[in-house]
Amino acid sequence: QVTLRESGPALVKPTQTLTLTCSFSGFSLRTTGMCVSWIRQPPGKALEWLARIDWDDDKFYNTSLKTRLTISKDTSKNQVVLTMTNMDPVDTATYFCARTSRIAGAGGRNYYYMDVWGKGTTVAVSS
Amino acid sequence: DIQMTQSPSTLSASVGDRVTISCRASQSISDWLAWYQQKPGKAPKLLIYKASSLESGVPSRFSGSGSGTEFTLTISCLQPDDFATYYCQQYNSYIFTFGPGTKVDMK
Numbered sequence: 001q002v003t004l005r006e007s008g009p010a011l012v013k014p015t016q017t018l019t020l021t022c023s024f025s026g027f028s029l030r031t032t033g034m035c036v037s038w039i040r041q042p043p044g045k046a047l048e049w050l051a052r053i054d055w056d057d058d059k060f061y062n063t064s065l066k067t068r069l070t071i072s073k074d075t076s077k078n079q080v081v082l083t084m085t086n087m088d089p090v091d092t093a094t095y096f097c098a099r100t101s102r103i104a105g106a107g108g109r110n111y112y113y114m115d116v117w118g119k120g121t122t123v124a125v126s127s
Numbered sequence: 128d129i130q131m132t133q134s135p136s137t138l139s140a141s142v143g144d145r146v147t148i149s150c151r152a153s154q155s156i157s158d159w160l161a162w163y164q165q166k167p168g169k170a171p172k173l174l175i176y177k178a179s180s181l182e183s184g185v186p187s188r189f190s191g192s193g194s195g196t197e198f199t200l201t202i203s204c205l206q207p208d209d210f211a212t213y214y215c216q217q218y219n220s221y222i223f224t225f226g227p228g229t230k231v232d233m234k
Contacts, residue, residue: 037223046214046225046226046227046228047163047165047171047214047216047225047228048225049216049222049223049224049225052221052223060221060222061222062222063128063222096170096171103176103177105157105159111159111218111219112218113159113161113173113176113177113216113218114161114173114216114223115173115176115182116173117170117171117172117173118170119169119170120170
């Protein structure tokens with residue numbers, strides 16, 4: 001059974017750095033094709049993908065946020081960490097992590113989709 | 128980045144109705160599209176991947192179709208548990224993007 005759980009502070013102050021941890025079980029980031037993504041959702045708004053880290057340590061970031069985001073993994077602990085710098089009240093949201101699995105496409109290219117999600121952790125940014 | 132749009136933004140329906148939600152990509156994404164269902168206070172749940180492939184355990188009343196830039200999620204016979212918000216998401220690009228969501232509420 002695949003499970004993911006997000007953890008981190010419930011409240012951060014503006015300009016601070018947010019550090020979130022995704023702890024997972026039921027799969028391994030040592031396995032070829034396995035990845036973990038982070039997604040967020042401000043209250044009452046749509047989902048926004050933030051970042052992805054792959055089994056081979058490839059990393060991908062949201063274009064608008066990439067200067068503020070860093071994603072990393074600790075394979076031995078089955079954890080993925082996301083840091084976001086210079087937090088602002090508009091970053092108030094529920095943050096989710098999701099297993100991201102590979103599916104083969106034509107011409108040898110691979111594609112990745114988010115198939116199992118954690119419950120999310122709510123982060124408020126306020127002074 | 129690839130932009131995703133959905134219509135309608137809200138859909139009022141009754142139990143037993145056939146419901147159709149549309150999703151459009153700003154450029155061709157082949158069939159690299161997923162659909163998610165989200166209920167208030169819960170995480171999104173994968174329903175459909177690769178535009179028309181039903182995720183394991185998802186009821187067969189859900190179906191997806193389309194390719195290129197135009198996609199559809201259909202619920203053949205709406206059940207009480209289906210009142211929720213639905214999101215499409217493309218993964219043709221390494222930069223994933225979601226649609227703005229369609230809320231299905233009770234008429």
